[in-house]
Amino acid sequence: MAVITLTSDFGLLDYRVSAIKGSIAQLDDNVKVIDITHEIDAYNLMQAAYIVRNAYRYFPKGSVHIISVDSFYRKEIKTLLYKADNHYFIAPDNGILELIHYDIKPELIYEITINNRFGELVTFPTIDISVPTAVSLCNGVTPDVVGRPFTEYVERVMPRPSYKTNEKIIVGEVIYIDNFGNIVSNISQDFFKQKSISASSYQIIFRNLSLSNIYTHYTECITDWSKERDHHGQPIAIFNDSGLLELSIYKGSKYNGASTLFGMSVGEKIYIKLI
Numbered sequence: 001m002a003v004i005t006l007t008s009d010f011g012l013l014d015y016r017v018s019a020i021k022g023s024i025a026q027l028d029d030n031v032k033v034i035d036i037t038h039e040i041d042a043y044n045l046m047q048a049a050y051i052v053r054n055a056y057r058y059f060p061k062g063s064v065h066i067i068s069v070d071s072f073y074r075k076e077i078k079t080l081l082y083k084a085d086n087h088y089f090i091a092p093d094n095g096i097l098e099l100i101h102y103d104i105k106p107e108l109i110y111e112i113t114i115n116n117r118f119g120e121l122v123t124f125p126t127i128d129i130s131v132p133t134a135v136s137l138c139n140g141v142t143p144d145v146v147g148r149p150f151t152e153y154v155e156r157v158m159p160r161p162s163y164k165t166n167e168k169i170i171v172g173e174v175i176y177i178d179n180f181g182n183i184v185s186n187i188s189q190d191f192f193k194q195k196s197i198s199a200s201s202y203q204i205i206f207r208n209l210s211l212s213n214i215y216t217h218y219t220e221c222i223t224d225w226s227k228e229r230d231h232h233g234q235p236i237a238i239f240n241d242s243g244l245l246e247l248s249i250y251k252g253s254k255y256n257g258a259s260t261l262f263g264m265s266v267g268e269k270i271y272i273k274l275i
Helices: 016-027 045-058 096-100 114-121 125-138 189-195 225-231 258-262
Strands: 003-008 032-037 064-068 079-084 087-092 108-112 147-149 162-164 169-177 183-188 202-206 209-211 235-239 244-249 269-274
Touching: 003 016, 003 045, 003 125, 016 032, 016 125, 032 045, 045 064, 045 087, 045 096, 045 169, 064 125, 079 125, 087 096, 087 125, 108 125, 114 125, 169 189, 183 189, 183 258, 183 269, 189 244, 202 244, 209 235, 235 258, 244 258, 244 269
Parallel strands: 003 032, 003 064, 064 087
Antiparallel strands: 079 087, 079 108, 108 147, 162 169, 169 183, 169 269, 183 244, 202 209, 202 269, 235 244
């Protein structure tokens, strides 16, 4: 079965999400439509990139992913079709696709021209451009029918961790705050292992705090489950299921999680001192 996923910053209060789904059903009611999320903070490309990057791989190869973040119509903004990792991605040319696939070479990048027949009638790009393109792809239409090769796309760079050799310090930054208030950094487990191969210990430093252990999952800090409640509120560091260093509060939430208690936000630095 053909699959189209939807990701947007439209929220669920307004009509937009239901209008998109209705438009897909009008064109082909056999397509399976799955929401990734519509709760992206308005215009937040980094947040959207992290979520889509970690979600799309669970869908069948050949799925079409419509991304509508910072997507309100402007005539000069192209809508792109991007194929990578055997998936199709449709999004405005605002850099979101580069952020999602910062380490994957795309198989093709096309400017979608299917909308040319509408001229000035394009008012809702997701419905007027993205939906007919996605449905066409699901029905076997090839990319060259809906668009043309495009090379002058907007490039955005995903922040990457660095290593200060003399000080033996890994420097990363916060790239995402999840629904539990957990702080996700751009320091990958592979990067950490590569740089710490000769280190005997390390210290994770953020704000005026530090941690000296990285767990593999949230509950690894508990050695006696009869005393599990004693660990509520304990700060921990883990490599999450995306393989990235994450700072967390055990059993924390968006109201009392790591981002709130540590007072940290996206863009702030996290250091690992190798000893």
